[in-house]
Amino acid sequence: MPHAVLARLPPGSVRLVIAFGLLLLVSLLVLRRRPAGPLTRASAGGGRIPDTAALFLSLSAGANASIKADLRALTAGPHLAGTADAAGPAAHVLGRLRAAGLQTLTREYSPLLSYPGNASLALLRPDGSLLARLSLDEPADEVRPRRLVPPYHAYAPSGGAVAEAVYVNLGREEDYAALERIGVGVRGRVAVARRGGGYRGGVVARAAEKGAVAVLIAGRPDGGVERGVVLLGGPGDPLTPGWAATGRAERLGFDDEAVKRRFPKIPSMPVSAETAVEIIRSLGGPAIPADWQEAGLGVDAGGVGPGPTLVNFTYQEDRKFETIQDIFGVIKGSEEPDRYVILGNHRDAWTYGAVDPNSGTASLLDIARRLGIMLQSGWKPRRSIILCSWDAEEFGMIGSTEWVEENLADLHSKAVAYLNVDCAVQGVGFFAGSTPQLDKLLVDVTRQVKDPDVMGKMVHDTWNEMDGGISIERLARTDSDFAPFLHHAGIPSVDLYYGKEFPGYHTALDSYNWMEKFGDPLFLRHLAITEIWGLLALRLADDPVLPFDYQVYASQLQEHTNALSALMSNSQAVNLMNGFINDLSGAATEVLKEAKKLQQLDLYDEHARMRRRSLNDHLLLAERSFLQAEGLQGRAWFKHLLYSPPEDYESKLSFFPGIADAISRSGNLSAEEREVSIQHEVWKVSRAIQRAASVLRGEFSRQNEPSNLSSLVTP
Ligand SMILES: *[C@@H]1O[C@H](CO)[C@@H](O)[C@H](O)[C@H]1NC(C)=O
Ligand SMILES: *[C@@H]1O[C@H](CO)[C@@H](O)[C@H](O)[C@H]1NC(C)=O
Ligand SMILES: *[C@@H]1O[C@H](CO)[C@@H](O)[C@H](O)[C@H]1NC(C)=O
Ligand SMILES: *[C@@H]1O[C@H](CO)[C@@H](O)[C@H](O)[C@H]1NC(C)=O
Ligand SMILES: *[C@@H]1O[C@H](CO)[C@@H](O)[C@H](O)[C@H]1NC(C)=O
16 A cells, blocks of 8 residues: 555655655565565664554555455355354364464364254234244345254243233333333233344343243344344353353353353244234234334334234244364564464354454455565564454354453463454444554554545545544443453453444345445455554554553543533542542653653663563553452453443443442432442442552552541541
């Protein structure tokens, strides 16, 4: 990408350098995939260091074609985790990593997986006689090869119901409240919801809590039928919470309380919009509330029920221990091999996985290809780079979670960052999430990457022109493989994707044909993700001082605190956090000063090297300060006090999960009890922020607050 390279040269550069650079680039473009020449840039301390970004970008010529070929190969058939079909893409990934010259490793686990057995759905007349059999297939115009798994919810229990149905809109708390106002409840009935009410496992749990005996969830009218997992309470194998599901590992029993909490209590099934409409049209009862119909399934008749028709639903789950396989490509760092920059994407798919997840796999393989060429040209990363291809993500991030659990101590002390890409491309527009110390780096690299859709612009420009400007999500979701890295292990994380959503999510429509026709016809969005992902990794692996900015982190925490006080009637509880945030900000300023000083020193001077290593240790470990060893209350696996998901999956808070939980659990407490429970959680977050400030400074904690405990003990 010549434009990007020229843009990075300082304006006052000697003409000769530009001419030389151009010559190199031209020869690179001509030579294409031959080993690249030594592109260099001036280092802050004088002298020249290899410009690995320019090298990496120079390997983009023709990459869209090879990414396309990889995607085609990866999506030739379905490849559900734990099935024989999973072997093809695994062999492809392993072959590509080897061909690139990377050291490869594999790791196998045997988690409990869940597949569909027999299922049936019928509509009965009020007297119990058969009115119509309903289809549980995807829409008829989809050709479903025999090997494609029928739509189902993984870990939904076997069971069934012959009962009246109630239409519950999106199945959120507010929908049940609306039903209650018109005198309709779901106790003993089958809830029929349409997709869009948040995590599907949460929708099922909410229905169970309201007394429903089964749940049917309708897909989009323009889509297929959405498969997916309905486990609760976090990622990973449900029988080995906190440790790896290796073949001989301890497994909890199904009657263990911790295990029971993870499984839904009632059977459920995804259905097509057509099937749901057929049921709803047969319902009487109060009319469907006007505001439900607007964005709904387009039902033109019927009420919300219950009845008068009956639904007859049966389901048999097929639970099995199956082997899954994570695959790794490793490049050992030349100076700090014990520091890991980790890139990850999952490989398993519900159907063909052209978007989810193999658009990301094809990008990962192109990064491997480029790093392989760079290695041949003599480049070596300062720190180790690990490319990960996870299995069984669709069953609840199992491949990544088991690996993180197995290697937790090592990752705690050595992991720099985890960079995740799941659905690399599902449409137009760049979206990203990260922990705040990585914001600046993320924005920075998008200035070097050409926008795939607007000629002459960089991703940064179009990102900035989106509604509301550049916005970076905080990663409190648990729907991809960053969850174990961030929420459990406290490793700074990033998640990247093009396009917010697509109609074929988890359906038979997620195929190579869709990608080629609609998703990314020229594979240039794939290329953009590959470049952003790769450049992030290279900066994290090669920058002498880690490109983490904790001032941004402190400002973000300040914003969270302000948002929290606005939510609470008594903001005194929150005010105490401000002092700790200021302290973190002060520590971050000291870090930046030290980093500047280090830039003045010779890169290879032994003293500078020691100081740099020490500063990098502080930066590396600061995020770990946000972990609470015993985890969140009642949810021990989630250890991150700033960014874990809140327990109430409908909660709007995407930060401070312990505080969010205390608020949502305080409904029936007295004002005073409520204050105490929230205050306790606020203190936990405050102490975590204080720990981070100490870690950044590399000092023991300071006694800098006046203490007066006599007020506590006097009656
Ligand atoms: C499905 O039903 C058939 C016939 O009743 C039975 O033989 C089979 O075991 C069932 N499969 C599962 C997974 O329950
Ligand atoms: C409900 O469906 C199952 C499976 O098809 C069938 O065995 C059962 O007899 C049906 N129940 C009623 C009441 O129709
Ligand atoms: C790759 O991108 C170029 C534009 O940069 C385009 O002309 C070409 O057709 C694309 N290749 C494929 C295979 O789509
Ligand atoms: C609050 O209500 C929940 C049920 O909604 C109950 O489990 C809990 O014990 C109640 N707590 C108190 C303090 O009454
Ligand atoms: C400590 O608190 C008590 C009770 O609130 C107060 O009477 C006392 O003056 C305080 N002492 C100091 C040194 O601030």
